[in-house]
Amino acid sequence: MSVDAAQLWTLNHRLLTVVLDACSAELADLGLETKEFFVLAEVATSPYPAELATALVIPKASVTVYVRNLVAKGFMRREIDDADLRRHRLVLTDEGEVARDRALGALAKEFDRRLATIVPRDRTELQRILLALLEPAPQATS
Amino acid sequence: MSVDAAQLWTLNHRLLTVVLDACSAELADLGLETKEFFVLAEVATSPYPAELATALVIPKASVTVYVRNLVAKGFMRREIDDADLRRHRLVLTDEGEVARDRALGALAKEFDRRLATIVPRDRTELQRILLALLEPAPQATS
């Protein structure tokens, strides 16, 4: 292969870290810690703590904490799931949706500052490639 | 724009998180915590703690801890910088270089499992685009 995968990974990681760091102050203004933001942004797609833990690759115990904080801040609430009484269905409040959208907006704005340097076609390319990379993981070759 | 920057960021972040998580066990086998690995991999480029903190976007206090651990494990040592006696020049030991290369190899292997699903041309494209994105940050538009 002509491309060093480790370097590619590191490069990419640096990019995301810098962008996230750059908008962490704005997230804080919205009353969100970085980790809490991830949870808030994912709840609509994965409305149960166990799902969140899997999707975000964080421990269940941590999800408990972030959800507790987000509930305390009025961004979401827990509801008992009728079909399975063990589950807590997480529901965003209106405030939560506003905060989430603003937070995503801040992230987008910051990332756009970077994306603005490349041509539109490359954005589409990047999206297409990343989507392909996130397809279900192939079998290990070893 | 036709591409949602926030979604793109999130997508990408998820990808990197999954890949890193997948090889964290291998890193552990090498005697490396994830954060320590980042430091180990960056030392050759940024041989001073302050530089590491800036490059990796982590607090100075954390660098102190990771360097302490890496020194204790025999992966690097501190030397006093002749030109500036406040500075600690960090030098990789042979063991450290071996561990770093193996760790990067593990990361590459894991990322390659993903990259293998896309055509070679897209790898090159991805690299080109990411490199462009990491160019010095443009001025804020606001």
Next chain:
DNA sequence: ACGAACTAGTTCAATACCGTACCATCTGAG
């Protein structure tokens, strides 16, 4: 040659994080 202001790195106390043990509910085999 002095000291104020600065930078490199560390320490320490406080907080964040999360492995593990736990309880409640669910599922399904007998």
Next chain:
DNA sequence: CTCAGATGGTACGGTATTGAACTAGTTCGT
């Protein structure tokens, strides 16, 4: 049914992380 084994979520306690204060060394203006 009923119990054993899963699964969802939380609580507790120990480790990891880090902001703030600190020490050491440097720089520069006078």
